[in-house]
Amino acid sequence: MSTSAKIILRKKPNSKGLYPLAIRITKDRRSTYKHIGHYIELEDWDTKNLKVKKSHPNAESLNNLLTSKLSEARKGLIVLQTNNKDATVRQIKKEIYKPTSKLTFFDFADEHLEALVAENKINRHSTDSAWLSYIEKYCKARQLTFQEIDERFLKKFKIYLKGSCLITETTAMNVMVLIRLLFNRAIKDKVISKELYPFGTGKFKIKFPETTKTGLTGKEIQALENVSELSEMEEHSLNVWLFSFYFAGMRVSDVLFTRWSQIYDGRLHYRMGKNSKLLSLKIPSKVEKILLEYISDRKSNDDFVFPEMKKADLTDAKDIYRKKKVANKKFNDHLKKITKRAGIQKKVTMHIARHSFGNIAADNIHPLMLQKLYRHTDLKTTINYQANFIHKDADDALDSVVNF
Incomplete structure (x- = not known):
C-alpha cells in the first residue's frame, strides 16, 4: 500500500481563470489535496519538472514555498509510517496538517x-x-x-x-x-x-427549506377590531397586537419597551431592538384610541406605555428576557381565543402582526418605502420578504391561460 506526496497544478481555475497550486497526497490510488493558497496562469507551470516557470514574476518564492510544503507533507507521512498508523487518505491529510492548538x-x-x-x-x-x-x-x-x-x-x-x-x-x-x-x-x-472547512461548494451545503409566511387580510383585521365581549386581559392582548400591526409590524419586544417619552409631535420615535436603527412613524388615529386606554396609568413621561416591563429589573438582562417571554406567551394564548371568537381560521401570534402588514401592503406600497418602514439594510431583504405576499402577477398569469 503506497503513500505519496506530490506538487501539482490543479486544473480547476478560479473566477479569474487562474489555477491553484497544491500538494497531492495519494494512498491506494485515492487522493486528497492541500492547497497552497496561490494561483498562477496555466502557461506559467512546468508540467515536466513540477514547478513554476521563470516567466512568473514570483517564480523563485513560489517554488521555495512549494518545496517547503512538500517537505512538510513527506515528513508527516514518514512519521505516520514510523508509528505504523494505517489511515485513509483524508485521515492522513488531517494528521499531517493538524493544528498545534488544543482548543476544541x-x-x-x-x-x-x-x-x-x-x-x-x-x-x-x-x-x-x-x-x-x-x-x-x-x-x-x-x-x-x-x-x-x-x-x-x-x-x-x-x-x-x-x-x-x-x-x-x-x-x-x-x-x-x-x-x-x-x-x-x-x-x-x-x-x-x-x-x-466542511461547508461550501462540493461539501456540506446549508440550505433552508422555503417557508410560508401567513398574514391576515384587511377583512380579518377588521374582524379583530370589531370583536366584542373580551375579558380585560384579552382586550389588552389585542391592543398590543394591533399596536404592533398599526406600526408596520413592530416587534413585540419594541412594543413592550415603548415609553410615553417616545411619543411626541404626533409621532412615535423609537430605536429598534434588533438592529438599533432609529424609526419615526406617524401615530395613526387607531393607535391614539389605544393610548387613551393606558394614559391614566402613566406615572411619568418616561414610564412604559404597556405594563409588562414596569416591574422588570432593567439592569438584569435575564429578568428582561424572562418577562418578555412570559408576556409573549400570554398574548399568544389570548390571541388564540380572540381569533376563534372573530371567526378567523388562521393561527395568529404576535409575530403574525408583521406578516399581516406585509400581506396587506403586498405590491401596493413601493419596496423602497417598505424598506424604510421595516428598516431593512438591504432592499433585497424587503423584496424577498414581500415576495411571500405578492400573488397578483401569478394569479393573472394563471387566469390568462385557464380562462378561455
Whole structure:
C-alpha cells in the first residue's frame, strides 16, 4: 500500500481563470489535496519538472514555498509510517496538517455563549445553548475537535437531528449554521486550517427549506377590531397586537419597551431592538384610541406605555428576557381565543402582526418605502420578504391561460 506526496497544478481555475497550486497526497490510488493558497496562469507551470516557470514574476518564492510544503507533507507521512498508523487518505491529510492548538469545538462554543451573555443577548444565548445541547447529546461528551467535524459527521448528525430528535429541517439547518459560525472563528484564530472547512461548494451545503409566511387580510383585521365581549386581559392582548400591526409590524419586544417619552409631535420615535436603527412613524388615529386606554396609568413621561416591563429589573438582562417571554406567551394564548371568537381560521401570534402588514401592503406600497418602514439594510431583504405576499402577477398569469 503506497503513500505519496506530490506538487501539482490543479486544473480547476478560479473566477479569474487562474489555477491553484497544491500538494497531492495519494494512498491506494485515492487522493486528497492541500492547497497552497496561490494561483498562477496555466502557461506559467512546468508540467515536466513540477514547478513554476521563470516567466512568473514570483517564480523563485513560489517554488521555495512549494518545496517547503512538500517537505512538510513527506515528513508527516514518514512519521505516520514510523508509528505504523494505517489511515485513509483524508485521515492522513488531517494528521499531517493538524493544528498545534488544543482548543476544541466546545471551547469555542463556551466562549460564544459567554460573549452573548456579556452583550445581553439572552434570547440568542437561550437558542444557541439549545442547539449546542443537541451536539453534546450526539457526541455523548464535550470532547469534540474541529478535525472530527467533516462532511460525513455533518450528514450523520443531520440524520440524528431529524430522526432521533424529531426536529424540522429548518431547525436542523439552524444548528448547522451555529457549527459553521464556530468553524469560521476557529479558522480566523488559526486554530485549524481552511482545508478542513466542511461547508461550501462540493461539501456540506446549508440550505433552508422555503417557508410560508401567513398574514391576515384587511377583512380579518377588521374582524379583530370589531370583536366584542373580551375579558380585560384579552382586550389588552389585542391592543398590543394591533399596536404592533398599526406600526408596520413592530416587534413585540419594541412594543413592550415603548415609553410615553417616545411619543411626541404626533409621532412615535423609537430605536429598534434588533438592529438599533432609529424609526419615526406617524401615530395613526387607531393607535391614539389605544393610548387613551393606558394614559391614566402613566406615572411619568418616561414610564412604559404597556405594563409588562414596569416591574422588570432593567439592569438584569435575564429578568428582561424572562418577562418578555412570559408576556409573549400570554398574548399568544389570548390571541388564540380572540381569533376563534372573530371567526378567523388562521393561527395568529404576535409575530403574525408583521406578516399581516406585509400581506396587506403586498405590491401596493413601493419596496423602497417598505424598506424604510421595516428598516431593512438591504432592499433585497424587503423584496424577498414581500415576495411571500405578492400573488397578483401569478394569479393573472394563471387566469390568462385557464380562462378561455
